[in-house]
Amino acid sequence: MADALLTVRGITRRFGDRTILSGVDLDVAAGEAVGVVGPNGSGKSTLLRCIVGADEADDGEATLAGRVLDEKLPEIRRDLAVVMDDLDFFPDLSVVEHLDLVARAHAQPDAEEVVNVVIGEVGLMEVSGQLPSTLSSGQRRRLALASAFVRPRRLLVLDEPEARLDVDGVAWLGSKLLAEKAAGRAVLLVSHDPALVERVCDRVVRLGPDAGDG
Numbered sequence: 682m683a684d685a686l687l688t689v690r691g692i693t694r695r696f697g698d699r700t701i702l703s704g705v706d707l708d709v710a711a712g713e714a715v716g717v718v719g720p721n722g723s724g725k726s727t728l729l730r731c732i733v734g735a736d737e738a739d740d741g742e743a744t745l746a747g748r749v750l751d752e753k754l755p756e757i758r759r760d761l762a763v764v765m766d767d768l769d770f771f772p773d774l775s776v777v778e779h780l781d782l783v784a785r786a787h788a789q790p791d792a793e794e795v796v797n798v799v800i801g802e803v804g805l806m807e808v809s810g811q812l813p814s815t816l817s818s819g820q821r822r823r824l825a826l827a828s829a830f831v832r833p834r835r836l837l838v839l840d841e842p843e844a845r846l847d848v849d850g851v852a853w854l855g856s857k858l859l860a861e862k863a864a865g866r867a868v869l870l871v872s873h874d875p876a877l878v879e880r881v882c883d884r885v886v887r888l889g890p891d892a893g894d895g
Protein backbone atom coordinates (compact mmCIF):
# COMPACT_ATOMS: atom_id res chain seq x y z
CA MET A 682 0.00 0.00 0.00
CA ALA A 683 1.09 3.58 -0.63
CA ASP A 684 2.40 5.61 2.29
CA ALA A 685 -0.47 6.59 4.55
CA LEU A 686 -1.46 10.23 4.74
CA LEU A 687 -3.61 9.56 7.80
CA THR A 688 -2.24 7.12 10.36
CA VAL A 689 -4.31 6.09 13.36
CA ARG A 690 -2.74 3.90 16.01
CA GLY A 691 -4.22 2.36 19.12
CA ILE A 692 -7.09 4.79 19.67
CA THR A 693 -8.79 3.86 22.93
CA ARG A 694 -11.69 5.77 24.46
CA ARG A 695 -13.52 5.01 27.67
CA PHE A 696 -16.55 6.75 29.12
CA GLY A 697 -16.69 5.86 32.81
CA ASP A 698 -16.31 2.10 33.01
CA ARG A 699 -17.41 1.57 29.37
CA THR A 700 -14.67 1.04 26.79
CA ILE A 701 -16.10 2.38 23.52
CA LEU A 702 -12.94 2.06 21.42
CA SER A 703 -10.16 -0.37 22.15
CA GLY A 704 -6.92 0.09 20.25
CA VAL A 705 -8.30 1.08 16.83
CA ASP A 706 -5.72 1.25 14.01
CA LEU A 707 -6.31 2.47 10.48
CA ASP A 708 -4.43 4.06 7.59
CA VAL A 709 -5.71 6.16 4.72
CA ALA A 710 -3.37 6.90 1.82
CA ALA A 711 -3.68 9.79 -0.63
CA GLY A 712 -6.20 8.82 -3.31
CA GLU A 713 -7.88 6.32 -1.04
CA ALA A 714 -11.18 6.21 0.87
CA VAL A 715 -11.67 4.16 4.01
CA GLY A 716 -15.12 3.54 5.46
CA VAL A 717 -15.98 3.18 9.14
CA VAL A 718 -19.18 1.21 9.71
CA GLY A 719 -21.01 -0.36 12.63
CA PRO A 720 -24.30 -0.21 14.50
CA ASN A 721 -25.63 2.81 16.40
CA GLY A 722 -23.50 3.43 19.46
CA SER A 723 -20.53 1.39 18.26
CA GLY A 724 -18.20 4.39 18.49
CA LYS A 725 -17.91 5.66 14.92
CA SER A 726 -18.42 9.34 15.74
CA THR A 727 -16.27 9.01 18.84
CA LEU A 728 -13.48 7.59 16.69
CA LEU A 729 -13.69 10.47 14.21
CA ARG A 730 -13.76 12.99 17.05
CA CYS A 731 -10.67 11.40 18.62
CA ILE A 732 -8.90 11.36 15.25
CA VAL A 733 -9.47 15.03 14.48
CA GLY A 734 -8.80 16.14 18.05
CA ALA A 735 -12.35 17.21 18.90
CA ASP A 736 -12.30 14.59 21.68
CA GLU A 737 -9.31 13.35 23.63
CA ALA A 738 -8.53 9.65 23.35
CA ASP A 739 -7.43 7.85 26.53
CA ASP A 740 -4.68 6.27 24.47
CA GLY A 741 -3.43 6.24 20.90
CA GLU A 742 -2.60 8.85 18.31
CA ALA A 743 -3.52 10.07 14.85
CA THR A 744 -1.06 11.74 12.50
CA LEU A 745 -1.63 13.58 9.22
CA ALA A 746 1.39 13.56 6.93
CA GLY A 747 3.51 12.73 9.96
CA ARG A 748 2.21 15.55 12.19
CA VAL A 749 0.06 14.92 15.25
CA LEU A 750 -3.49 15.54 14.10
CA ASP A 751 -5.34 18.25 15.96
CA GLU A 752 -7.91 20.31 14.05
CA LYS A 753 -7.11 23.30 16.22
CA LEU A 754 -3.57 23.64 14.82
CA PRO A 755 -3.22 26.00 11.81
CA GLU A 756 -0.85 23.68 9.91
CA ILE A 757 -3.37 20.84 10.28
CA ARG A 758 -6.41 22.96 9.41
CA ARG A 759 -4.74 23.79 6.10
CA ASP A 760 -4.91 20.11 5.12
CA LEU A 761 -8.10 18.94 6.80
CA ALA A 762 -11.80 19.40 6.05
CA VAL A 763 -14.30 17.85 8.46
CA VAL A 764 -18.07 17.50 8.19
CA MET A 765 -19.65 16.13 11.33
CA ASP A 766 -22.83 17.68 12.69
CA ASP A 767 -24.31 20.47 10.65
CA LEU A 768 -22.29 23.55 11.31
CA ASP A 769 -23.55 26.46 13.30
CA PHE A 770 -23.80 28.77 10.32
CA PHE A 771 -23.54 32.50 10.79
CA PRO A 772 -27.23 33.45 11.08
CA ASP A 773 -26.86 36.67 9.11
CA LEU A 774 -24.74 35.38 6.22
CA SER A 775 -26.37 33.99 3.10
CA VAL A 776 -25.31 30.68 1.56
CA VAL A 777 -22.92 32.36 -0.87
CA GLU A 778 -21.55 34.75 1.76
CA HIS A 779 -20.90 31.88 4.17
CA LEU A 780 -19.07 29.82 1.54
CA ASP A 781 -17.10 32.83 0.37
CA LEU A 782 -15.98 33.53 3.93
CA VAL A 783 -14.92 29.91 4.51
CA ALA A 784 -13.04 29.73 1.20
CA ARG A 785 -11.17 33.00 1.75
CA ALA A 786 -10.43 32.33 5.43
CA HIS A 787 -8.74 29.10 4.39
CA ALA A 788 -6.78 30.85 1.64
CA GLN A 789 -8.50 29.03 -1.21
CA PRO A 790 -6.95 30.24 -4.47
CA ASP A 791 -9.68 31.43 -6.89
CA ALA A 792 -12.18 31.49 -4.01
CA GLU A 793 -14.93 33.17 -6.02
CA GLU A 794 -14.79 30.63 -8.82
CA VAL A 795 -14.55 27.64 -6.49
CA VAL A 796 -17.56 28.87 -4.48
CA ASN A 797 -19.61 29.31 -7.65
CA VAL A 798 -18.76 25.84 -8.91
CA VAL A 799 -19.47 24.17 -5.57
CA ILE A 800 -22.80 25.99 -5.11
CA GLY A 801 -23.87 24.72 -8.52
CA GLU A 802 -22.68 21.16 -7.89
CA VAL A 803 -24.30 20.94 -4.49
CA GLY A 804 -27.62 22.25 -5.82
CA LEU A 805 -27.86 25.44 -3.78
CA MET A 806 -27.83 27.95 -6.64
CA GLU A 807 -31.52 28.81 -6.27
CA VAL A 808 -31.14 29.51 -2.55
CA SER A 809 -27.66 31.06 -2.66
CA GLY A 810 -28.98 34.40 -1.39
CA GLN A 811 -30.98 32.91 1.47
CA LEU A 812 -30.07 32.83 5.16
CA PRO A 813 -29.40 29.44 6.82
CA SER A 814 -32.58 29.67 8.92
CA THR A 815 -34.65 29.66 5.72
CA LEU A 816 -33.08 26.48 4.28
CA SER A 817 -34.59 23.01 4.49
CA SER A 818 -32.73 20.46 6.62
CA GLY A 819 -31.36 18.74 3.50
CA GLN A 820 -30.22 22.09 2.12
CA ARG A 821 -28.44 22.83 5.41
CA ARG A 822 -26.65 19.48 5.11
CA ARG A 823 -25.67 20.43 1.55
CA LEU A 824 -24.31 23.73 2.87
CA ALA A 825 -22.28 21.88 5.51
CA LEU A 826 -20.82 19.66 2.78
CA ALA A 827 -20.19 22.63 0.51
CA SER A 828 -18.30 24.32 3.37
CA ALA A 829 -15.80 21.45 3.24
CA PHE A 830 -15.58 21.39 -0.55
CA VAL A 831 -14.70 25.09 -0.88
CA ARG A 832 -11.58 24.86 1.28
CA PRO A 833 -8.18 23.44 0.40
CA ARG A 834 -7.75 19.93 1.82
CA ARG A 835 -5.67 16.77 1.62
CA LEU A 836 -7.89 14.77 3.97
CA LEU A 837 -11.68 14.86 4.10
CA VAL A 838 -13.37 13.42 7.21
CA LEU A 839 -17.13 12.88 7.01
CA ASP A 840 -19.62 11.63 9.60
CA GLU A 841 -22.79 10.29 7.96
CA PRO A 842 -22.65 12.85 5.14
CA GLU A 843 -25.63 11.15 3.45
CA ALA A 844 -27.92 12.08 6.33
CA ARG A 845 -31.02 13.94 5.10
CA LEU A 846 -29.83 14.01 1.48
CA ASP A 847 -32.30 12.93 -1.19
CA VAL A 848 -31.51 10.17 -3.71
CA ASP A 849 -29.92 12.59 -6.18
CA GLY A 850 -27.92 14.16 -3.34
CA VAL A 851 -26.46 10.80 -2.29
CA ALA A 852 -25.60 10.00 -5.92
CA TRP A 853 -23.86 13.37 -6.25
CA LEU A 854 -22.01 12.80 -2.97
CA GLY A 855 -20.70 9.46 -4.22
CA SER A 856 -19.40 11.05 -7.43
CA LYS A 857 -17.84 13.88 -5.48
CA LEU A 858 -16.01 11.48 -3.16
CA LEU A 859 -14.72 9.48 -6.13
CA ALA A 860 -13.46 12.78 -7.55
CA GLU A 861 -11.71 13.49 -4.24
CA LYS A 862 -9.81 10.22 -4.60
CA ALA A 863 -9.01 10.91 -8.24
CA ALA A 864 -7.58 14.28 -7.18
CA GLY A 865 -5.22 12.46 -4.80
CA ARG A 866 -7.02 13.36 -1.59
CA ALA A 867 -7.77 10.95 1.25
CA VAL A 868 -11.30 10.32 2.52
CA LEU A 869 -12.40 8.88 5.87
CA LEU A 870 -16.12 8.16 5.74
CA VAL A 871 -18.51 7.10 8.50
CA SER A 872 -21.73 5.99 6.88
CA HIS A 873 -24.87 3.92 7.38
CA ASP A 874 -25.37 3.66 3.60
CA PRO A 875 -23.90 0.35 2.39
CA ALA A 876 -24.27 1.34 -1.28
CA LEU A 877 -22.33 4.58 -0.74
CA VAL A 878 -19.59 2.75 1.18
CA GLU A 879 -19.39 0.07 -1.51
CA ARG A 880 -19.17 2.67 -4.27
CA VAL A 881 -16.55 4.88 -2.67
CA CYS A 882 -14.45 3.00 -0.14
CA ASP A 883 -11.36 0.92 -0.85
CA ARG A 884 -11.44 -0.62 2.62
CA VAL A 885 -13.82 -0.75 5.56
CA VAL A 886 -13.17 -0.75 9.30
CA ARG A 887 -15.98 -2.32 11.31
CA LEU A 888 -16.73 -1.26 14.88
CA GLY A 889 -19.00 -3.04 17.33
CA PRO A 890 -19.77 -6.74 17.76
CA ASP A 891 -18.42 -7.79 14.34
CA ALA A 892 -15.39 -5.51 14.54
CA GLY A 893 -12.56 -5.95 12.06
CA ASP A 894 -11.21 -4.89 8.68
CA GLY A 895 -13.39 -5.75 5.70
Ligand SMILES: Nc1ncnc2c1ncn2[C@@H]1O[C@H](COP(=O)(O)OP(=O)(O)OP(=O)(O)O)[C@@H](O)[C@H]1O
Nearest residue numbers: 696697701719720721722723724725726727728888
Ligand atom coordinates in the same frame (compact mmCIF):
# COMPACT_ATOMS: atom_id res chain seq x y z
N1 LIG B 1 -19.44 12.31 26.08
C1 LIG B 1 -19.91 11.07 26.27
N2 LIG B 1 -20.14 10.61 27.52
C2 LIG B 1 -20.59 9.35 27.74
N3 LIG B 1 -20.81 8.47 26.75
C3 LIG B 1 -20.60 8.87 25.48
C4 LIG B 1 -20.14 10.19 25.18
N4 LIG B 1 -20.00 10.30 23.83
C5 LIG B 1 -20.39 9.11 23.33
N5 LIG B 1 -20.74 8.26 24.32
C6 LIG B 1 -21.19 6.88 24.15
O1 LIG B 1 -20.27 6.22 23.31
C7 LIG B 1 -20.96 5.28 22.50
C8 LIG B 1 -20.57 5.52 21.04
O2 LIG B 1 -21.18 6.74 20.59
P1 LIG B 1 -20.94 7.25 19.11
O3 LIG B 1 -21.71 8.52 18.95
O4 LIG B 1 -19.49 7.27 18.85
O5 LIG B 1 -21.60 6.07 18.28
P2 LIG B 1 -21.84 5.94 16.71
O6 LIG B 1 -21.28 4.62 16.30
O7 LIG B 1 -21.36 7.14 16.02
O8 LIG B 1 -23.43 5.87 16.68
P3 LIG B 1 -24.52 6.31 15.58
O9 LIG B 1 -24.50 5.27 14.49
O10 LIG B 1 -25.79 6.26 16.36
O11 LIG B 1 -24.19 7.69 15.10
C9 LIG B 1 -22.45 5.44 22.79
O12 LIG B 1 -22.84 4.42 23.68
C10 LIG B 1 -22.52 6.78 23.47
O13 LIG B 1 -23.56 6.83 24.39
